[in-house]
Amino acid sequence: MTDKIEQFLTYSQPSTPCLVVDLDRVSENYQSMAAMTAWDEIFYAVKANPASAVIETLAAFGASFDAASPAEIATCVAAGIAPTRISYGNTIKKSVDIAFAVGHGIDLFAFDSSGELDKLEAQAPGARVICRIAVSNEGARWPLTRKFGCDPAEVVALLRRAVAAGLRPVGLSFHTGSQQTESSRWCQAIAQCGQLFAQSDAAGIPLELLNLGGGFPVAYGDGYVPALDDVAAEIDRAIGDAFGGRRPRIIIEPGRTIVADAGLILSEVVLVTQRAYNRMERWVYLDVGRYGGLAECEGEAIRYRMTASGHVGPDGPVVVAGPTCDSHDVMYEKSMCALPIALSVGDLVTLHDTGAYTSSYASVGFNGFAPLEEYFI
Numbered sequence: 001m002t003d004k005i006e007q008f009l010t011y012s013q014p015s016t017p018c019l020v021v022d023l024d025r026v027s028e029n030y031q032s033m034a035a036m037t038a039w040d041e042i043f044y045a046v047k048a049n050p051a052s053a054v055i056e057t058l059a060a061f062g063a064s065f066d067a068a069s070p071a072e073i074a075t076c077v078a079a080g081i082a083p084t085r086i087s088y089g090n091t092i093k094k095s096v097d098i099a100f101a102v103g104h105g106i107d108l109f110a111f112d113s114s115g116e117l118d119k120l121e122a123q124a125p126g127a128r129v130i131c132r133i134a135v136s137n138e139g140a141r142w143p144l145t146r147k148f149g150c151d152p153a154e155v156v157a158l159l160r161r162a163v164a165a166g167l168r169p170v171g172l173s174f175h176t177g178s179q180q181t182e183s184s185r186w187c188q189a190i191a192q193c194g195q196l197f198a199q200s201d202a203a204g205i206p207l208e209l210l211n212l213g214g215g216f217p218v219a220y221g222d223g224y225v226p227a228l229d230d231v232a233a234e235i236d237r238a239i240g241d242a243f244g245g246r247r248p249r250i251i252i253e254p255g256r257t258i259v260a261d262a263g264l265i266l267s268e269v270v271l272v273t274q275r276a277y278n279r280m281e282r283w284v285y286l287d288v289g290r291y292g293g294l295a296e297c298e299g300e301a302i303r304y305r306m307t308a309s310g311h312v313g314p315d316g317p318v319v320v321a322g323p324t325c326d327s328h329d330v331m332y333e334k335s336m337c338a339l340p341i342a343l344s345v346g347d348l349v350t351l352h353d354t355g356a357y358t359s360s361y362a363s364v365g366f367n368g369f370a371p372l373e374e375y376f377i
Contacts, residue, residue, distance in 0.1 A: 289322010
């Protein structure tokens, strides 16, 4: 919790559940990552937190943006972002959505299949395109494999198809998975891309851009994650090894590392009770759950640190669940959390480092529960 957020909570006492984001921390995180990855261009992954206040803050520091939908594009355009600083990185797009992007001057699109090239040929003639390849996501808490990325063996054929369609293939992209805890995954993917660049060049299709995707990890406090500067240094060495003196233009798409620790969710305890199934367990129900923004608790993949202030005495293990009438709305059960034994109804619980992938995941009203209130300070 930053001092700024603490003061806001003290004086404003907002109703729960709510997300509070410190925009100064967002700025600091962006500048820090820009300094440690001076060899690249940062395209903020809008999906991590698409709030206009976040977009405008990052735009002021020269960020570019990776958008995945017309709505995200519109948010960037409304913030005055030039189309040359927006990429359409989703490889699954409606034809009408491609046309929308073209109508706003966007000229950089990702693809990973011939079917997507058909749509781009029709709606974005002459556009620059990047081929996304599938790479290992081992080590990622939130894998992004199978749904996205072509087999590397298909790359040259797809690039030829793009040229035949009148498009301009300019590079390759990959994603090692969100919250990637093994920096070697970027190194392996970069080495593979170096080989594919050579193959493409031999086929008469020289490439100039390599998009390393996102996935840079946040220290949630639930296990080891490599330091970002160490990850950046390893990636820089891998680029040098793979490309030597012919380094391509490098793009990265961080989201989580820019906004996660800039925000927290404040929640109220709705119920504390004992439940006996295979064993007696203490359950704590909060007024926010998986439908209210905590979707990344799926499989207990992302484990947010939780605290409850104002209690003297020991903590004890608890199952943590949300408020809806859905048995799927349980955040942590296999690995229980530690909260004060004295915790009771009406107490406040803080979920830390929740500035990323929370409000953007919240349902519009499942069971009638409203989405998170958001405060950007």
